[in-house]
Amino acid sequence: MTDPDIPPLFRISAPGKRICFWGAPAHVPAYRSLAEGLDATGANTGNLFIGHGLFHGTDCLHKAFHPGFGAIPAERLHEHFDMLFVPASNFVGNGVDLTVHAEYFERARLPIFCFGLGSQLKPGEAPALKPGTEKFLRLMSERGGSIGVRGAFTAEVLWDMGIRNTSIVGCPSLLGLRAGTLARLATARPGLERIAVNFSNNVRRHALHPDAMRATENALFQRLLGENAYYMLQNEQPEMDFLAAMAAGQGDRAAAAARSIADLFGVSASRGELRDFVERRIRIFFSVEDWVGCMGTMGVSIGSRFHGNVAALLAGTPALFLVHDMRTRELCELLRVPHVMLDRPRPAEEVMERAASLDYAPFLAQFRRLGIEWRLFLERNGLGLGFHQAEMAEPVAA
Template identity: 30%
Template sequence: MPRVLLKVHHPSLSPVGVDEVVANNVIGNNVGNFAFSYAAERALSAPENEVTAVATGSLFATPEVVNREYDHVVMPLANHFRASNIKALERQAKAMEQFTIPVTVLGVGGQASLDGEVPADEREAVEQATRRFVRAVLERGPSIGVRGEFTKSYLVDLGFDADRVDVIGCPSLYLHGGTVPLHLPDAIDPQGPLAINVSPYVTAMGPILVENLRRYPGMTYFGQDIRTLKLLVEGKALPGDDPQLPLRPDHPAFAAGRTVFPLSMPVWMSELGRRQLSLGTRIHGNIVSLLAGTPAIVLAHDSRTLELARYHQIPHRQISELAPADLAVRDLV
């Protein structure tokens, strides 16, 4: 029986309470991480496999233990190739260089602006860490699975063979196999339930959020990041002073009954399954909506969201191209 070590922030099939999330950040800053780890864990959990789904930091510090106790390492990832993640890339590459077992990476991506630009002062360090990480993966497997054409082009430009870089999208969208159970409403009821998700650092989402909360009484804000959860639990404001973004407890998004923060995939899917439509900048928030059967519109604000929306043919608009009149649901659908 193959012994598979699956890298996750928290075993997605195990319940987790809000106190533990706040104390230990087991969502890895964003509950969107649960989407692809949940799908990967379910896909691998066949009777013939012995799957250990854990946070791998301590195990990767002892590669000899990994070599002895497992037969394969699987790493479902997201926007891994970025400046804020260089230490993790280096740490994981160092561990993999000592592995004697196969490694499979699923859905890894780069991070850049919508125009594909990375800040000049970050580019060299990110490229160096990315080369080391990808080289270690390809020395232990036939290919690496990336989330879109942007990331594939990035790795090819770094010198890797195009035939060993497979565009596979995000593992989360294979939860139901090759399809999603989509139910299209005949029309959007302005009084009915709707969902919006926001990256609270994307300034352009401020007026979109405020306008849709004002216009649609059934609009619910779905929070995803650890700072928003701490705001809900402890009342701690997020960094920034934009009054239109959900940064403070007195924002209209946090009015009674208007915010949901899911801590498991079944709850997340159940809540979004009750909505007519989901929209916003959070790629996994909208993917989970599709998995729940609810249509979604991605408001792409960077390369990572845009390449996934394009690859999986998810309805999307580039947020930089939206006109002031295109703020409400009825203008976007």
């Protein structure tokens, strides 16, 4: 694990600016239950990496998350802030409704900087966005120099909508990378003696190939029941219900949740290893620092959750991304991280063999290029990019 006191490689520079953040959160306040903590993350703990990366990666005069639409009238927001930063997630989706947000920020009339916008659509699926969501996307286009999108797929979706001022920049979660973590990734050899795993078993309906995804995740789960593996949650309900029941001492509820987990992964609920695994091997974090710290103790991370694997990268731990939808695919293709397409059922041994031989040289080369694109992107929005490592600012050879 690298020293957290060493600054990240990049800093967004907005000298003299008062920045209002709205979107993915960076922190979770004190919570009384797992459900309350999850709700504070925007219903997915992976969102914390988006908000945390952009918030802590920005240098400015003053910064704060928006206190709530009822706290500051939209027409008075400019008295408190000079610019709106949006650490974005999957806003470009047919089920997303941003009507209230569009109306508020239209009246606020602040410049808008958006980083990390992604699409929920499938290839060939026609956008059927809520009117308020489309209005919000167009507002960000009009109020900003360039919208930062996760990958080429999202850029194409917006292009077809007539929104052309986009920059393909990936995710702001990567602003947390440090020189030490990149050095570790350059030399690290994946170790299967201590494995972190993550699954998207509750969103398989979004998969490009749902049956292949289900078969691959189930096979991997069953394979890892007997290994020194740790299951990192993000918002999986039966697993979270099991943790909550255990914490409350509700044995019957815990047993029912364990049966649901068994059903999801196609394993017998009576299998002895299952109960031991769910009792001792499941983890959930509501702090980026704690999550990254844990991942620094792992030999490798494997799974279909993008930000679950980003937690590993921020710790310098190699990760294998299991790609099941366009959201993950466009990011993996942009970043050139090791990934496997779940376009057919993948036997667990195939996945494990791939995880044991990860090569992060393509990612490291691409990351240098991405740093240059970030600089151009920020300049288009009237911002700057500071480099804490001189070599990262050098032009990349063709």
